[in-house]
Amino acid sequence: MKVLVIGAGGREHALAWKISQSKRVDTVFVAPGNAGTGLDAENVDISATDAARLTAFAKKNEVGLTVVGPEAPLAAGMVDAFQSEGLKVFGPTKAAAELEASKVFCKNLLRHADVPTADFQTFPDAESAKTYLNDREDVPVVVKADGLAAGKGVIVCRTRTDALEAVEAIAGRREFGEAGAKLVIEERLVGQEVSVLAITDGQALVTLPPAQDHKPAYDRDRGPNTGGMGAYCPTPAITAELLEKIEADVLVPTIHHMKRKRRPMSGVLYAGLMMTKQGPRVLEYNVRFGDPECQPLLMRLRSDIVDLLEYTADRRLEELPPLEWDPRPSVCVVMASDGYPGKYETGFVIRGLDDAAKMPNVKVFHSGTASIDGSVVNAGGRVLSVTALGDTISQAKLNAYRAVKAIRWQGAWCRKDISDKALEM
CATH class of the missing domain: 3.30.1490 (Dna Ligase; domain 1)
Known part of the structure; x- marks a missing residue:
């Protein structure tokens, strides 16, 4: 079958890379993709928000499954556009995507569904x-x-x-x-922030191993918030018992409440949680794979991801056999452009990618790159997601940073402490 991945970041590169490993897949298209997806799949020069051209491309090329990566096209109704054309697509409808697209909607839903979250007020x-x-x-x-x-x-x-x-x-x-x-102002919670992602078709639920993202720009969680400077999986902050509690108290009530509101959730339900002394509290929901959580998660996934995606799109998730995971942890380090998350310059040639690619248990996912005159250049704020496996979290971190050290371009930088929180727990 042919699969289309919509998006251009590290999450989409990871999805395309993992989907291409399926024996059921002949061709993986990525629209619009980046320099990295061009190596592991076939890039298509169509914007991730151009629903008309994307649906036309999928029909013309007999695409059997489309996976929508980023939040913007989901919030704009990309899944609805594909479904209206009778095309199979993984992801939530526009109505369900409001869970991420509007924090006011999300906080009100959490209150009505009796899901634990911070006290809040909303303002127009x-x-x-x-x-x-x-x-x-x-x-x-x-x-x-x-x-x-x-x-x-x-x-x-x-x-x-x-x-x-x-x-x-x-x-x-x-x-x-x-x-x-509009605004939300809420109490500031104290604790470890973790990410719990689950796949749902609106009925059944498959919870993935918990991960921990690093949002602040600089070491020790200092500086402004970013899209994510790195992640690791699994995190010791979430035990098996605690994960069951999160499923029962957070994920399941949310899915049921969305169904009652006639906004059935299908795709990824990503809970950003603060682990407080009083228990887990929902900070926010996303309705797609996290970036960079997707990268270390998919490094560990051994099952065929196409089965997971297709069973979800077909509303048959309860029939899916249990997923198999590599027991080794994984660490993802984001390399960024100088100035990010503020203003930054692009167009600098990236060197050392081939050297990093040769390292065992390492995969360099491209986030903000482009190919110009045969060279890979930085084309965004977050540029690369250097991801590695290891027998321990410390070894995975060492493997990731060895690869980071091999890569260079003018102004490249990264946090140096990704996954250290795991060693402090």
């Missing part, structure tokens, strides 16, 4: 949010843009002054565009 504009902050006790809060902001629309604030500035940045200056048209 900057002025009402500022009034709320000035009228309450000066305590740490988190200010969130309602809409999609590429993982950067969340500002953690220690003081009222910080929070007022965050409100002005998001809803006043609209630094994240229309994502800041």
Whole structure:
């Protein structure tokens, strides 16, 4: 069969790489892809948001399954467009994708579904949010843009002054565009932040091994939030017993409530959780594979991912045999362009990719790259997701950073402490 992956990041490269390993697949297309997907699959020069051209391409090329990677096309109704043409597609509809596309919608759903989360208030504009902050006790809060902001629309604030500035940045200056048209202000939770991803067809549920993302830009979780500077899997922060509790108290109630709201969830339900002393609390939901969590997860997956994706799209997930996983942990280190998550320059030639590719138990997934005149250049903020397996988390980290050391371009940088949290638990 032929499979189409929509997107251009490290998540899509990992999906295309894993899908291409299936004995059931002849051709993997990636639209629009990047320099890395061009090596492991066939790139198609169509924007990830161009539903008309993508559905036409899928029909013309007899694509048997389409996988939508990023949040933006999901929120815009890409799955609905494919389904209306009778095409098989993995991912949530536009109505279900609002779980990620609107933090106001998500927080209200969590409240009504009785899913544990931080106390919160929602606001339609900057002025009402500022009034709320000035009228309450000066305590740490988190200010969130309602809409999609590429993982950067969340500002953690220690003081009222910080929070007022965050409100002005998001809803006043609209630094994240229309994502800041509405706001959520919630209590700041303390604990380890973890990612639990599950696959669901709206009925059955398959929970994947828990991972831990590293959102802040710099070591020791300092600096501004990013789309993710690295991840590792599994995380010792989640025991088997705790994972069962998360399924029962978080994932299952959410899926049932979405069904009751006539927005049945299909695809990936990704819970961003804070492990507090009172138990797990939902920070947010995503409705697609995390980036960079997808990369270390798929490095460990031994089962045929096409079966998982197709059974979900066909609403037959309960028939899927248990997934098989490599027992070794994996670590993913994101290499970024100088200046990210702020302004950065692109077009610098990346060297050492071949050397890194030769290293055992290593895969370099491309996130923001392009191929120009036979050379691979940086074309985004997050550029590469260097991912490695190891017998222990320490060994996986060592393998990943050895590969990182082999790669260079002007201004390249990364966090040096990805997965260290696992050793501190």
